[in-house]
Structure formats: C-alpha cells, structure tokens
Amino acid sequence: MRTKMGFLILGLALLSTHQAICTILPDSCGDDKVKFEVSRQKGAPAPAAADPDKARIVFIEWIDKSGSCIGCQITTRVGLNGAWVGANQGNSYFTLDVAPGEQHVCTDWQSRFGRLKSKIGLTSFPAEAGKTYYYKIKVTLKQIGDYTDYDLDLMPVSEDEGKYRMKASALSKSTPRS
Numbered sequence: 813m814r815t816k817m818g819f820l821i822l823g824l825a826l827l828s829t830h831q832a833i834c835t836i837l838p839d840s841c842g843d844d845k846v847k848f849e850v851s852r853q854k855g856a857p858a859p860a861a862a863d864p865d866k867a868r869i870v871f872i873e874w875i876d877k878s879g880s881c882i883g884c885q886i887t888t889r890v891g892l893n894g895a896w897v898g899a900n901q902g903n904s905y906f907t908l909d910v911a912p913g914e915q916h917v918c919t920d921w922q923s924r925f926g927r928l929k930s931k932i933g934l935t936s937f938p939a940e941a942g943k944t945y946y947y948k949i950k951v952t953l954k955q956i957g958d959y960t961d962y963d964l965d966l967m968p969v970s971e972d973e974g975k976y977r978m979k980a981s982a983l984s985k986s987t988p989r990s
Contacts, residue, residue, distance in 0.1 A: 838934055840916035842889075842896035847922055848986040850887055850901040856983035859907050866909040867939035870946045871919075872969075872977045873900035873984075877953040886951050888964065891918035896988065900949065904984035905977065912941045919949050919966045933966025946974025 837844055862868035871890050885902045893916050898906045919933040933949060945968065952963045969977070 837891075837920070838918055838932065839894055840934060840936070841891035841918035841920065841932070842894065846889075846896045846988050848887065848889060848896070848899035848988055850899050850904075850984055850986045852901060852904050852982035852984055854982045858978070862907075862909050862942075862944065864942050865912075867912055867915075867941060868944040869908045869910060869915070869917075869939070870905055870944065870974055870978065871898065871900060871908070871949060872905040872946065872974065872981060873949045873951065874903055874977060874981075875951050875953065877955075886953075887922040888919050888949050888951065889922045890949070891920075892916070898984070899986040900984045902982070903980065904982045906984045906986065910939055912939050915939045917947065917966065919964065921951070921962075921964055931962065931964040933964055935966055935968070937968075944971070944974075946971060946977075948973070948977065 869892075873886070873888050875886060887899055887901045889896050889899045890906075890908075891897065892908065892910070897908055899922060900906060914936060915938075916936045917934065921931055935947070937945065939945065948965075948967050948969045950965045950967065952965075954961045
C-alpha cells in the first residue's frame with residue numbers, strides 16, 4: 813500500500829512540474845490566460861479584398877487524423893507579435909490584415925491541460941503591403957491503442973493550396989474570453 817501511495821505522489825509531482833514547464837510561451841504568443849470561444853460558418857463568401865496598404869495573413873487549421881477520434885474539434889490560438897489575434901476550430905480559417913513589416917507568429921493548442929502546451933508552432937516573416945500570406949496550422953492526431961498522440965505544425969503554403977483550403981474549410985469567428 814505504501815509503495816502504491818509513493819508512486820501516486822511521485823506521479824502527481826511530476827505531472828505538476830511538467831505543466832509548470834510547459835506554460836512558458838514564446839514572446840510572439842499572448843497571455844496564456846486568454847482563451848477563445850469559436851464559431852464556424854460553412855460556405856461563407858470569400859473575404860473582401862485587403863486594404864492595398866496592408867498585408868493579409870490567412871491562418872488555416874487542418875486536422876489530419878488517423879483512426880477514430882472523439883472530440884476532434886481542436887481549437888488552435890494564433891498569436892502575432894505578442895498578442896493573441898484569433899483562433900480556429902476544426903478545419904477552419906480566419907484572415908488578418910496587418911501593417912507591413914516583420915511579423916512574429918505563434919500558434920498553440922488551446923487546452924485546459926498544461927501538457928498540451930509543449931506543442932507550438934513559430935515563424936516570422938517580413939510582410940509586404942498588398943500581399944497575401946497563407947499559413948496552415950496542421951494538427952495531426954494518431955490513435956495508438958487507448959492513447960491519442962498529436963502534433964502541431966505551422967507552415968507556409970502556396971496561394972493555390974491556401975485558396976483550396978479556404979474553400980474546403982469553414983470561416984472561423986473567435987471571441988476572446990478571460
């Protein structure tokens with residue numbers, strides 16, 4: 813009995829340590845306390861043209877799953893230059909118009925569980941006025957017995973793939989909540 817209790821205490825100690833380590837986010841993200849409520853609109857019309865003095869960034873979440881997955885409507889947050897700017901849920905996208913200049917992007921899996929914070933995507937790029945940039949947030953879920961493993965990648969995609977993914981996805985509308 814003492815041995816089982818010792819393992820339980822050790823396991824809880826390690827779990828809380830892992831969560832504390834994983835809650836440190838890069839500077840390009842935002843405050844971890846900010847979470848989003850997300851609604852999706854399938855078949856939404858294409859977004860209006862961007863302001864020619866701004867750059868447009870399209871963030872597209874794409875779920876890649878193998879096997880059965882209950883609750884696969886994953887919510888990913890997107891941070892830009894140190895503040896959360898929106899979120900996607902499931903296969904969805906949102907657009908953001910920004911001033912030209914260096915952009916620092918962060919994505920993570922919005923979760924109540926600290927263990928998922930270790931999966932983030934990061935990039936930076938110089939945004940030019942009048943250009944559109946497409947980024948895919950690829951969430952990969954793999955069922956391994958009773959365990960689901962996952963990965964999160966942030967990657968630029970071509971204009972052709974970006975436009976295709978937008979057509980095949982729902983428009984995401986997100987509202988921050990604290």
